[in-house]
Amino acid sequence: MNHHLECIGCGAHYSSSEVLYACRSCGDLLEVRYDYESLRESVDTSLWKARPLSVWRYEELLPLDRGSVKVSLGEGGTSLHRSIRLTESLGLKRMHVKNEGENPTGSFKDRGMTLGVSKAVEIGAEKVACASTGNTSASLAAYAARAGLECIVVIPSGKVALGKLAQAVVYGARVVQLEGNFDDALRAVVELAQSEIGLYLLNSINPYRLEGQKTLAYEVCDQLGGRVPDTVIVPVGNAGNISAIWKGFQDLNQLGLISDLPRMIGIQAEGASPIAEAFRRGLSRIDPVPNPETVATAIRIGSPASWKKALRAVRSSNGLIETVADREILEAQKLLARLEGIFVEPASAASIAGLKKLVEVGAVSSEEEVVCVTTGHGLKDPEIVERICEKPITVNADQNLIKRALGLNR
Numbered sequence: 001m002n003h004h005l006e007c008i009g010c011g012a013h014y015s016s017s018e019v020l021y022a023c024r025s026c027g028d029l030l031e032v033r034y035d036y037e038s039l040r041e042s043v044d045t046s047l048w049k050a051r052p053l054s055v056w057r058y059e060e061l062l063p064l065d066r067g068s069v070k071v072s073l074g075e076g077g078t079s080l081h082r083s084i085r086l087t088e089s090l091g092l093k094r095m096h097v098k099n100e101g102e103n104p105t106g107s108f109k110d111r112g113m114t115l116g117v118s119k120a121v122e123i124g125a126e127k128v129a130c131a132s133t134g135n136t137s138a139s140l141a142a143y144a145a146r147a148g149l150e151c152i153v154v155i156p157s158g159k160v161a162l163g164k165l166a167q168a169v170v171y172g173a174r175v176v177q178l179e180g181n182f183d184d185a186l187r188a189v190v191e192l193a194q195s196e197i198g199l200y201l202l203n204s205i206n207p208y209r210l211e212g213q214k215t216l217a218y219e220v221c222d223q224l225g226g227r228v229p230d231t232v233i234v235p236v237g238n239a240g241n242i243s244a245i246w247k248g249f250q251d252l253n254q255l256g257l258i259s260d261l262p263r264m265i266g267i268q269a270e271g272a273s274p275i276a277e278a279f280r281r282g283l284s285r286i287d288p289v290p291n292p293e294t295v296a297t298a299i300r301i302g303s304p305a306s307w308k309k310a311l312r313a314v315r316s317s318n319g320l321i322e323t324v325a326d327r328e329i330l331e332a333q334k335l336l337a338r339l340e341g342i343f344v345e346p347a348s349a350a351s352i353a354g355l356k357k358l359v360e361v362g363a364v365s366s367e368e369e370v371v372c373v374t375t376g377h378g379l380k381d382p383e384i385v386e387r388i389c390e391k392p393i394t395v396n397a398d399q400n401l402i403k404r405a406l407g408l409n410r
Ligand code: F0G
Pocket: 107, 131, 132, 133, 134, 135, 136, 137, 204, 235, 236, 237, 238, 239, 240, 241, 242, 298, 299, 345, 347, 348, 375, 376
């Protein structure tokens, strides 16, 4: 076994065979650590090149036993769109959109779930569970179905976008809507996992899930022909993804496969921004937001579980965490759709809105090569479009009326 679990607080080590979601001695978050010396010898990038661009292209860097079943739906391998029209409109020279909405269930969560659910099968779990603002539950439900496992999801009532709820239900998950917000749902499901034998928790406090999500960094480097972007911008909610992506770049660096590291920039919605606030004030702790509120329901989180990993990622990469207003998020959603043909959900548009704001204040320069991660597909939350776009025109089937309505009859 070339990996173990390590506490990010006190450094305690645990065997990879333990099912643990927090350090037993200090309660802090865990991460998967490798023996990089032995990996340096076993990783052969020519093997990677022979495989399709996907999460499993990098299987030597994923903590699943050889011979274990891979529960896969074809995740990863998402496009890195060179976004020329958007780049020009923002006054930049080179920017790309890594569109995670192209994943099988329409969000980046699939990268984590292919590994997390494979792990669940490997350890003989019978049930999997998560709390979710929607995408995690949609993804877990799909991968659980694929693996033949029972799936339980706990979501905040009334605040999950319809498309995501539909996904969880159709894949056969047992859905519990909780009176309360995501933070309450996470607390409830963690407690459930502690008392229910055979139930494997797949929120991002499970360090294996983040190992799947780190592959986004590997793909970006491959898609840029081995180049490392100067800056990577990621929407932040529970803060697992930015931590995972940073770990991916660090892995490549430790293995000697890249020599530079990008700046990691996280974007939170103004009404749910405890990490940005801690960053702004130079604090090493967050003050949870008791009643988080934002139109970007995916990142409507007041007490992010992985805040410490996220602060570490931005501080050690010389990056930052910024906030954007709901209005800026919705404007960016429309801008991306109309300039690039990429339809993302509001939380995803936070990365674009954040970039726009940071260029305007000079915190990102026009010389930087930027990758914005858009995390989920726009069709997950179609109702929001009614709020940002004009309504379709209704007319009788008469050419003159159609032309007049379209302004074509001059
Ligand atoms: N974007 C989308 C579309 C998301 O669904 C999420 C998180 C994020 C960004 C933020 O990622 O939590 O790793 O910082 N959604 C979770 C869920 C919380 O339950 O689906 P994060």
